[in-house]
Structure formats: C-alpha cells, structure tokens
Amino acid sequence: MSSVKLIEVKEAIMSDNDAAANDLRKRLSSEKTFLVNLMASPGAGKTSLLLRTLAALKLDFNMAVIEADIDSVVDAEKIAATGVPSVQLRTGGFCHLDAAMVVKGLEAVDTASADLVFIENVGNLVCPAEFDTGAAMDIMILSVPEGDDKPLKYPLMFSKCRALIVNKIDLLPYSDFDMSLFKQRVYQINAGIRIFEVSCTSGEGIPDWTGWLKQSVNHFLEKNLIQSMTPGTHN
Amino acid sequence: MHELSVTEKILDIVLKHARMNQVRKVMSITLIIGEMSDLENEWIQHYFDYLSKDTVAACAVLKIEKVPIVLKCNPCGQTMEIRREEIGGTCCSGCGKAGDFSIISGREYYIKEMEAE
Numbered sequence: 001m002s003s004v005k006l007i008e009v010k011e012a013i014m015s016d017n018d019a020a021a022n023d024l025r026k027r028l029s030s031e032k033t034f035l036v037n038l039m040a041s042p043g044a045g046k047t048s049l050l051l052r053t054l055a056a057l058k059l060d061f062n063m064a065v066i067e068a069d070i071d072s073v074v075d076a077e078k079i080a081a082t083g084v085p086s087v088q089l090r091t092g093g094f095c096h097l098d099a100a101m102v103v104k105g106l107e108a109v110d111t112a113s114a115d116l117v118f119i120e121n122v123g124n125l126v127c128p129a130e131f132d133t134g135a136a137m138d139i140m141i142l143s144v145p146e147g148d149d150k151p152l153k154y155p156l157m158f159s160k161c162r163a164l165i166v167n168k169i170d171l172l173p174y175s176d177f178d179m180s181l182f183k184q185r186v187y188q189i190n191a192g193i194r195i196f197e198v199s200c201t202s203g204e205g206i207p208d209w210t211g212w213l214k215q216s217v218n219h220f221l222e223k224n225l226i227q228s229m230t231p232g233t234h235n
Numbered sequence: 236m237h238e239l240s241v242t243e244k245i246l247d248i249v250l251k252h253a254r255m256n257q258v259r260k261v262m263s264i265t266l267i268i269g270e271m272s273d274l275e276n277e278w279i280q281h282y283f284d285y286l287s288k289d290t291v292a293a294c295a296v297l298k299i300e301k302v303p304i305v306l307k308c309n310p311c312g313q314t315m316e317i318r319r320e321e322i323g324g325t326c327c328s329g330c331g332k333a334g335d336f337s338i339i340s341g342r343e344y345y346i347k348e349m350e351a352e
Contacts, residue, residue: 005256005351155323185322
C-alpha cells in the first residue's frame with residue numbers, strides 16, 4: 001500500500017514573476033530609470049493623461065512610453081506626435097502585463113538615457129493588479145463616469161497603487177459621483193495613496209499631478225545618484 | 236481571465252516540489268488566497284485539469300483556503316475583520332474613525348501544501 005504524505009510547499013504563486021520584477025527594479029534603479037505602471041479601465045483616459053504628462057515634463061526628463069494596448073496604433077501615433085519614443089508591446093490577447101513582457105518592451109527603449117518610462121498597461125482593473133511589472137511606482141486612473149463604487153468592486157487594484165488620478169472631473173455636474181464617499185472608500189483600503197482630481201480635457205488639476213510626479217522622480221534620481229557615488233551601498 | 240497564467244504558475248511550482256520529493260502522484264494542493272483576490276475556484280480547477288493531464292499532478296484536487304480581510308485602524312490600533320462587500324463602508328469599531336486603515340491580511344496568494352504518494 002502506498003503512503004500518502006503531506007508536502008509543505010509554502011511558495012508564492014507569483015514567485016517567478018516577483019523575482020523577475022525585483023531584478024528589473026534593481027536594474028532600472030542602477031540605470032536611474034524611473035518606471036511608472038499606469039493602470040485603468042478602457043476609456044478612463046490613460047493616453048490622454050500620458051499626453052498631458054509628457055507635455056508638462058518634456059523639459060525636465062528624457063521619457064519613453066511602452067504601450068500594451070492591442071488596438072493602440074492610434075494611441076502610439078498620438079504619443080509619437082509629442083516626440084517621445086513609444087514602443088508597441090504585443091500582448092497576444094493577454095489581459096495583463098507581467099515582468100517578463102515589460103523586460104521585452106524595454107529592449108526597444110534606451111534605458112541608459114531615459115529618466116522616466118511609462119507603461120500603459122492593458123485596460124482592466126482586475127488582472128494587472130495581480131502582476132508586479134517591476135515598476136518603481138504603480139498608479140491608476142478612475143474616471144468619473146465609471147462611478148464612485150469601484151473601490152468596492154476592485155479593492156486589490158486600489159490597495160496597491162501609490163497614486164490615483166480621478167479623471168473627467170469636468171463631468172461631475174452631470175453625474176451622481178460622490179467624491180467624498182469615493183475617497184473614504186479608497187482611503188479605507190489604502191491610507192497612504194495620493195489622490196489627484198483632474199480633467200485631461202480642460203487641463204484642470206494636471207499641474208498638481210505632474211508636480212508631484214516630478215518630485216517623486218527627482219527624489220528617485222537623487223537617491224540613486226548618491227547610492228552610485230557611495231561605495232558598498234548597491235546590491 | 237488571468238486564471239490561466241496563474242494556473243500555469245501553480246502547476247510549475249507543484250511539479251517542482253513533486254520532483255524534489257520524488258512522488259508518483261499528487262492528490263491535492265492547498266492554496267491560500269486572500270479575500271481581496273479575484274481568483275475563481277471553479278475556473279482554476281478547470282484550467283488545472285486541462286494543463287496537468289499528462290503530469291503526476293493529473294486529477295489533483297485544488298483546495299482553496301480563503302483568508303479574511305483584516306484591517307487595522309491606524310489612529311487607535313484596533314483590528315477588525317470585514318467582508319469583501321463591506322470594504323469602504325465601515326468605520327473603526329474602536330474609535331469610530333473612517334478611512335485610515337492598514338491591511339493586515341486579505342492579499343495572500345501562495346501554495347501552502349500538497350498531498351502526494
């Protein structure tokens with residue numbers, strides 16, 4: 001008679017991806033490239049926010065964009081028109097990006113000279129939340145027409161982002177979106193998150209967001225510059 | 236939809252441990268999944284059956300143990316367990332404040348153990 005044994009595994013399901021993501025973060029940190037993972041539903045305004053952000057920061061940083069959206073030739077063209085290099089990443093119908101795909105996309109980016117690279121992740125609030133891309137910062141957009149109940153439906157996404165951009169605030173007068181209730185719902189699962197209320201159409205609120213991002217990138221660059229000048233502090 | 240890639244990762248880890256322990260057959264696998272995750276039991280099993288059919292893990296039963304969402308109130312330190320539907324709607328049961336919590340549990344995503352022979 002064969003004996004059944006219990007084998008202790010205790011291994012994170014995402015351990016391979018987590019390891020690849022951590023390797024990428026280390027590499028980009030030594031190359032002084034700040035990688036931002038932008039997530040949102042389709043139509044929330046990812047490309048519009050990127051266009052506003054690139055325009056605001058083009059004198060401050062060398063930037064690049066990795067586009068993961070499958071039908072985004074239009075998006076890529078809009079980005080290219082700003083003069084910022086953009087890379088189209090074929091996801092093969094995947095609902096998310098993982099660290100290996102981002103590494104692939106970065107092959108077409110000159111990370112040694114880029115300070116700030118954006119990933120425009122696949123448009124959905126569920127799957128991208130589960131996969132670490134290796135970015136230094138995860139951010140998301142929620143647009144007013146999507147409704148103030150979304151933190152209740154997609155808690156993981158809201159819990160893991162450092163910044164949340166509430167887009168299309170110009171539509172608030174035509175909507176029953178309750179901003180204070182929405183913020184309360186978000187803070188309950190992520191007390192440290194920064195929330196920016198913007199309209200990519202009118203430009204309202206954009207300087208607050210880009211100012212904060214600029215500060216975060218500068219902080220990252222200074223920190224890594226000091227580390228690279230101090231012997232024995234890198235890993 | 237990401238269940239397929241998640242299931243591939245689960246199978247990889249299970250087969251690695253099966254090799255390490257030189258087992259003939261894996262009968263069950265226990266996953267620990269936080270309530271905040273969107274993993275669907277039914278789909279995971281379907282995908283697993285499909286992916287594992289020519290391996291030692293064929294026909295293994297996936298058991299999912301859900302871990303409740305526990306929040307800690309940052310101002311007063313009170314911890315409280317909430318249901319997923321209650322996210323965003325509750326105040327601290329200790330001090331009554333809303334909107335300043337840390338997540339203590341509910342985001343777990345790992346393989347705990349497997350039964351094999």
